[in-house]
Amino acid sequence: MNDSEQRQTLLQLCGQVCAKGLVCGSGGNISVRCDGDILITPTGRNLGALSEDDVVRMRPDGSVYGGGVPSRERRMHCRCYVRADVACAVHVHSTYATALSCLPLDPLCAVPVYTPGYAISVGKLPVLPYLRPGSKELADMAGEVLAGRNSVLLAKHGVLTVGNNTEHALNIAEEIEENARIFFILAGRGAGLTEEQQAELQRG
Numbered sequence: 001m002n003d004s005e006q007r008q009t010l011l012q013l014c015g016q017v018c019a020k021g022l023v024c025g026s027g028g029n030i031s032v033r034c035d036g037d038i039l040i041t042p043t044g045r046n047l048g049a050l051s052e053d054d055v056v057r058m059r060p061d062g063s064v065y066g067g068g069v070p071s072r073e074r075r076m077h078c079r080c081y082v083r084a085d086v087a088c089a090v091h092v093h094s095t096y097a098t099a100l101s102c103l104p105l106d107p108l109c110a111v112p113v114y115t116p117g118y119a120i121s122v123g124k125l126p127v128l129p130y131l132r133p134g135s136k137e138l139a140d141m142a143g144e145v146l147a148g149r150n151s152v153l154l155a156k157h158g159v160l161t162v163g164n165n166t167e168h169a170l171n172i173a174e175e176i177e178e179n180a181r182i183f184f185i186l187a188g189r190g191a192g193l194t195e196e197q198q199a200e201l202q203r204g
């Protein structure tokens with residue numbers, strides 16, 4: 001796909017993320033791979049109000065072509081594309097996942113795995129400690145975790161997911177939000193899938 005088509009792909013995803021209520025105000029940022037570069041949403045804007053020209057094209061090192069100011073969390077996005085199979089990165093501060101991220105959590109598994117769909121697409125969700133948004137430390141740590149999986153929870157902040165296309169990255173962000181919502185609805189009742197049930201699903 002050429003630059004313009006990829007910008008449209010990114011805008012479509014922005015619309016979906018807004019329609020699903022995964023972002024609020026100017027929060028959240030999204031990127032897609034475009035040839036050897038990255039297209040990313042601009043800083044300080046509502047994702048639902050963007051046009052093609054607002055999308056910022058940057059090199060893999062985060063430097064920008066021409067005008068436009070990319071999301072302040074661009075470093076984190078750049079790190080996502082170190083993996084050759086990643087075509088899209090979604091970062092949102094969706095309500096239930098963010099509420100979850102404010103609780104004391106097991107850093108290797110933030111929340112019980114409640115459903116088979118979640119077990120397959122997310123599984124045991126790791127949590128990074130709170131790190132300043134936009135910082136190199138956050139980008140480095142997120143990059144390390146995402147080298148081996150497609151999602152991570154950021155303490156007191158939100159969610160970061162990657163996928164081999166926009167739908168894939170979006171689905172994972174939605175699954176995380178839904179599983180976190182189930183966690184709060186259950187309020188300590190019920191239980192997630194057992195280790196054995198999760199392992200069986202992972203085997204396919």
Ligand SMILES: [Zn+2]
Nearest residue numbers: 028073133158
């Ligand atoms: Zn953020």
